Structure formats: C-alpha cells, structure tokens
Amino acid sequence: MNRNMQETRAFLESINMPGGDLYSLPTSEKRFPDGGQYRFEVPGIQGPGPMKALLEQLDEYGIQIHRVTQTKGIMFLTDEEIKTMVEYAKKWKVELVLACGPRATTDTSASVKTDEGQRMGYRLRGQEQIVRGIEEIRRGARLGVRGFLIYDEGLLYALNEARKVGFIPADCHFKISAHSGHANPCSAHVLETLGADSINPVRDIQVQMLASMRAAINCPIDLHTENPKSSGGFIRHYEVPEFVRVAAPVYLKTGGSVAANHSYDTTEKEAKQRAKQILLVKRMLDEYYPDAVVSPK
Numbered sequence: 509m510n511r512n513m514q515e516t517r518a519f520l521e522s523i524n525m526p527g528g529d530l531y532s533l534p535t536s537e538k539r540f541p542d543g544g545q546y547r548f549e550v551p552g553i554q555g556p557g558p559m560k561a562l563l564e565q566l567d568e569y570g571i572q573i574h575r576v577t578q579t580k581g582i583m584f585l586t587d588e589e590i591k592t593m594v595e596y597a598k599k600w601k602v603e604l605v606l607a608c609g610p611r612a613t614t615d616t617s618a619s620v621k622t623d624e625g626q627r628m629g630y631r632l633r634g635q636e637q638i639v640r641g642i643e644e645i646r647r648g649a650r651l652g653v654r655g656f657l658i659y660d661e662g663l664l665y666a667l668n669e670a671r672k673v674g675f676i677p678a679d680c681h682f683k684i685s686a687h688s689g690h691a692n693p694c695s696a697h698v699l700e701t702l703g704a705d706s707i708n709p710v711r712d713i714q715v716q717m718l719a720s721m722r723a724a725i726n727c728p729i730d731l732h733t734e735n736p737k738s739s740g741g742f743i744r745h746y747e748v749p750e751f752v753r754v755a756a757p758v759y760l761k762t763g764g765s766v767a768a769n770h771s772y773d774t775t776e777k778e779a780k781q782r783a784k785q786i787l788l789v790k791r792m793l794d795e796y797y798p799d800a801v802v803s804p805k
Contacts, residue, residue, distance in 0.1 A: 526693050530719035536756040538726060544803030545756035546793075547574035549730065550763045550782050554580045554773050556592040561776035563600045565783035571790060572805045575759060576602050577657060577683070580773070581609025582644045587651060594652040601805050605655035605683055606648050608663065610640040630659035630687045638663055645676060655681045659688055661702060668703025681705045683730065691717065693724035700725045706759060711735050715747065718755040730759040733789050738769035745789055749797035762789050 517527030539545060553559045553576050566573060576597065582590070590606070597604035611630035613620055615637065632638055641663045645656050654677065658664050664684065670676045684690070684699050686708040699707050708730035709721065721729065731751050734743045743765060744751075751758055763782030767774060774782065793800050 524724075525697065526720040526723045528720065529714075529716040530723060531716045533715060533719050533750070533754050534723075535753050536719075536722050538722065538756055539801075540728065540757040540803050542803050543801060545758070545801045546752045547728075547757075547759050547803045548786055548789075549573065549575040549577060549759040549761045550786065551577040551761050552579050552764065552767050552772055552774050552782075553779060554578050555585065556589050556596060557776050558774045558779035559593055559596050562779040562783055563596060563602070565780040566786065569783060569787050571783075571786055572802075573786060574602060574803060574805075575605060575655070577605040577607075577655075577761075579607045579657065579685075581611070581614070582606050582648050582653075583609030590648065590651045590653065603655050603681075604653060605657050605681075606653050607657035607685075608641050608644045608659060610637050610644065611659050629689050630685070632660045632663060638666055642666060642670065642676075645670075645680065649677050649680060654679055655683065657683050657685055658704075659685045661688065661699065664699070664702045664704060671703070684708060686711055686730075686732065693721045696721050696725045696729075700727050706730050708732075708761070711739055712742070715750050715754055718751065722755045728757045728759055729755050730761055731755065732764060733760050733762045734765040734785065736764050736767040736769055736772065739764070741765070745792050746796075748789055748792050749800065752793065752797060752800045760789060762786050 521527045550562060550573055553562060559576055593604055615633055617633050632641060645667060664682055667682060671678055671680050682704055683706045684704045689710060690696060691710040691713050696707050704727060706728040711732045733745055733748050735741055748760060763785045766778050766781045
C-alpha cells in the first residue's frame, strides 16, 4: 500500500473517523434505546387519506411500522389535515415526520431547473428561505408534530439552536433527507454535530460504505430498501439483512417503488400497495436474518 495513503488513513483514524470503507463488514452493536436494531418507515404519504389507508392495510397484514413520512411539505397541508395525521399517528402509535416545504424546487430560482444547477439538491437560497423554513417547523410544532424532514444543513443548524433555547419544542426530531446528498462518514458526523437525529444517505450507498458511516455516528441511519423510477428504480430487498446487521440502528424506508417520484401524491390504493412492500421486506429479514431485533410498537 502507498505510504502516503497509509498516512492519510492513519490521520483519519486519529480524528475518530474510519480510515476507509469497512470491507470487513463488522456487526454493529449500536441499538435504538428500546434495544431494537431496525424499524420500518413508509415515505411519501402526503396526506391523511393515504396515511389511514396504509395503516389499516398494515393492520390486516398483522405487521407494524414505526414511522410515516410526508415529503411534499408542511405548506401543502391544511391545519385540519395536519391535526388528522397527528391523531392517526397517536392512534396507531407511529412517528409522524412532515417535510419542510421551502426548497430549491419551490423557489423562484431557475438554476435548480438546469442540468448544472440541479446539483444543488433542495438547498435553500437566501436567508428569507431559512426564515420560511423555520416558520414551517414552528407551524407543524404548534399543531402537534414533532418529527421534521430537513433538506438544508444551514436550516438544520438554525433549528437545532432554536431547539436548544426553547424557540421550538425541545423534543422536536430532525431527519436529514437523502436529497441533501450525503454519503460518507465525515459528512454524516458533521450532520450529527449540527443536530441531526437521523440521517438518510444517498439511495445507492453500498454496504461497506454504510459500515464506515455507522462507525462514525451514533444516530439512526435511514435506508431506502427500494426506489421510485425517478431515483433509479432499484430494489434492494436482498441487501436488507446486511443493512440491519452492519448499520443498526436503521429505519428501513420501504414502499418507494410504488411512487413515480419523490413528492408523488400517493393514492389510497397505492398506499395499500406500499403496505405490501413492507410485508415483502419483512420476509427477507425473517428468512435471512431471523435473529434481527425489531423495535417494539
């Protein structure tokens, strides 16, 4: 091995970062506070109708999930819709995560619509967008929401500071989206330092990369087990047992293959199809990693 590269790897290890991707795939000993290695999350549930249809279908299957995530934005929901989703979350004992609505794609900038500009992801342009982002979270919190999907690192910093001083409730939970584009241990560590409570890396991150990311952070990692066509359409069900073993604690984001794109308005019928995808992923775990521990309801 090149001496210079060895020195660089040693330096990274001296700052408590992995010296490279962990091809040895060590088993993670980290867990959720309840002792679980994994939880199920269904993303892309944009309103109360699909949310209810999803949860009722899961009841019929006799299978539990732990988190429902809306991705389109709080600003696209009425107060009554939000209150209803909060009530459903309480009734079915699931976490509810609502997304920050202001983002590059809803801003007046033309850049994000270009081939070059789209690389900015959903990040916010200008401090007024930060103000609006904080207002989104304040509104959601007033209506009983405590989980929020965040796309911008600066907004995450500001929200974490707001949480510290009581400007927003101290029990608010911030989930970083895959659309932020993070995919290495150092980036994940920065996000955790900024206040991230769970981190969704890019959708195609490989298992050895996940192992190194897990070595660098303690918060849960949110992982796509499948993807809509707009994000590549790849299905990773057979990799899920290794996701859990190597990267625990993890949220297994399942049902995305039913959607056409990230902010797709899932119908009630399609929400039921997403429930079936949970069943298929659970079968993989039961067969290939039966000792994996799911968080209790």
